Amino acid sequence: MRFNLFKKNKTESEKKEDNYLTLRIRETVRETPDTVTVYFEQPEPFLDYKPGQFLTLLLEIDGKQERRSYSLCTSPFVDPFPGITVKRLKGGLVSNYINEHFHPGKRVTVMKPLGNFVSDYHSQNKRRYGMVAGGSGITPIMGILKSILVNEPHSETHLLYCSRSEEMIIFKEAIETLHEAYPGRLRVWHQLSQPGPAWAGACGRMDKETIKSFFSNLIESRELETRFFVCGPEGMMATAKTTLRELGASEESILSESFYLEKEVNEPNEALTELVSRPVTIVLEGEEHAFDVEPGKTILEAGLEEGLDMPYSCQSGLCTACRGKLLSGEVSMMEDAGLSEKEIAEGFILCCSSKPSNSEVKVNIE
Ligand SMILES: Cc1cc2nc3c(=O)[nH]c(=O)nc-3n(C[C@H](O)[C@H](O)[C@H](O)COP(=O)(O)OP(=O)(O)OC[C@H]3O[C@@H](n4cnc5c(N)ncnc54)[C@H](O)[C@@H]3O)c2cc1C
Ligand code: FES
Incomplete structure (x- = not known):
């Protein structure tokens, strides 16, 4: 079954302009042996983004289009050019490609910035911000940190940052510069899991004790509103969030961003065992585009097979690039980590993780 109802007469290129941009690489900066920051020239008009949001890059590698999301490490309040920081993943296709093949002048197609790992900023705010970062998880936190420091003279920031070794600390000098530029407003604790012999600082994995000792005063002295930002490997994020809750931080005060989810293999899932196609x-x-979703397929997979240019990136429920609003019907959503509770309550779904549960499903994608 298939029909199209043309409500607006947008050309293909107009539609592309709504969702995608072409950015020109201005500069690449090696941060650590396995991490590069890529700065882009400002497009016209300037890139509209919030600190902590991410870009989804569309790259042609070996004749196949690949999409990956990368958090902006910059702040629109401070940095003249937007940038992303990419850490090589062992065997990773795109992260290695970017580290090896991105150079000034190259043009890259990106989806417009997305993401909920954001805050509001105001010069009158008097808050405490606790940040827990692991490895490349420092990327969105760096943009947020700079934005707080420049916009909120009465707020304090506390950064707990775990890296593997000293040479793997991303933005080490930039963090030191901020520490000196904003005396008394940025407290930093570096923790290394595999330090070299010269390292005199804290060692070991980021465990409950470290998190407790760094943040307990912050939460206990309840004079100021406290907000937390957590980004890093899955295990570290789980430990950080549990520990902060145990210390008394409220659920709403903890924001987190996941780059990757370990998938359970052979996880029994009702939706996967559904045996009927649904329109x-x-x-x-x-x-409007109508099509059938075959058993075992998600709405996104079925839509892409129909040839629809549906937006997507991670295909694992993290990045929200495929977000749509459910106008009618019901879906079974296998992963909703990228959506806020408010978005879920408002009826937003992730098409990459959703299967129709009845035959009334209609989804609006803006
Ligand atoms: C919202 C969002 C923001 C992100 N921001 C950043 C960022 O700022 N900097 C950055 O470097 N990355 C970031 N990522 C991760 C990035 O999108 C890619 O997943 C990562 O670069 C790996 O892509 P790849 O093509 O190199 O690896 P792939 O070829 O896709 O994967 C190779 C193998 O590694 C596994 N894998 C994939 N990703 C990870 C991971 N993160 N950890 C462990 N195993 C993994 C895969 O299952 C596969 O087995 C972000 C992801 C999301 C969803
Ligand atoms: S494509 Fe990333 S959440 Fe669906």
Whole structure:
């Protein structure tokens, strides 16, 4: 079953302009042996983003289009050019490609910035911000940190940052510079899991004790509103969030960003065992598209097979690039980590992780 109702007459290039941008690489800066920051020239008009959001890059590698999300490490309040920081992953296709093949002048297609790992900033705010970062998880936190320091003279920031070794500390000098530029407003604790012999600082994995000793005063003295930002490897994030809750931090005060989820293999899932095809209608750029979702497929997979230019990136429920609003019907959503509770309550779903549960499903994708 297939039909299209043309509500608006947008050309293909207009539709592309709504969602995608072409950015020109201005500069690449090696941060550590396995991490590079890529700065882009400002497009016209300037890139509109919030600190902590991410770009989804669309790259053609070996004749196949690949999409990956990378957090902006910059702050629109401070940095003249937007940048992303990419850490090589062993055997990783895109992270190694970027580290090896990105150079000034190259043009890259990106989706417009997305993400909920954001805050509001105001010169009158008097808050305490606790930040827990591991490895490349420092990337969005760096943009947020700079934005707080420059915008909120009455707020304090406390950064707990775990890296493997001293040479692997991303933004080491930039953090030191901020520490000196904002005396008394940035407290930093570096923890190394595999330090070299010259390291005189804290060692070991980021465990409950470290998190407790760094943050307990912050939470106990409840004079100021406290907010937490957590980003890093899955295990570290789980430990950090549990420990902060145990210390008394409220659920709403802890924001986190996941780069990757370990998937359970052979996890029994009702939706996967559903054996009937169900019709779905997608409203994309004002046009309605109806198609069937075969058993075992997600709404995104079925839509892409229909040839629809549905937005997506991680395909694992993390990045929200495939977010849509459920206008009718019900879906079974296997992973909703990228959505806030408010978004879920408002009826937003992630098409990459959703399967229709009845035959009334209609989803609007803006
Ligand atoms: C919202 C968001 C923001 C992100 N921001 C950043 C960022 O600022 N900097 C950055 O370097 N990365 C970031 N990532 C991760 C990035 O999108 C890619 O997943 C990462 O670069 C790996 O891609 P790849 O093509 O190199 O690896 P792939 O070829 O996709 O994967 C290779 C293997 O590694 C596994 N794998 C994939 N990702 C990870 C991971 N993160 N940890 C452990 N194993 C993994 C895969 O299952 C596979 O087995 C972000 C991800 C999301 C969803
Ligand atoms: S494509 Fe990333 S959440 Fe769906």
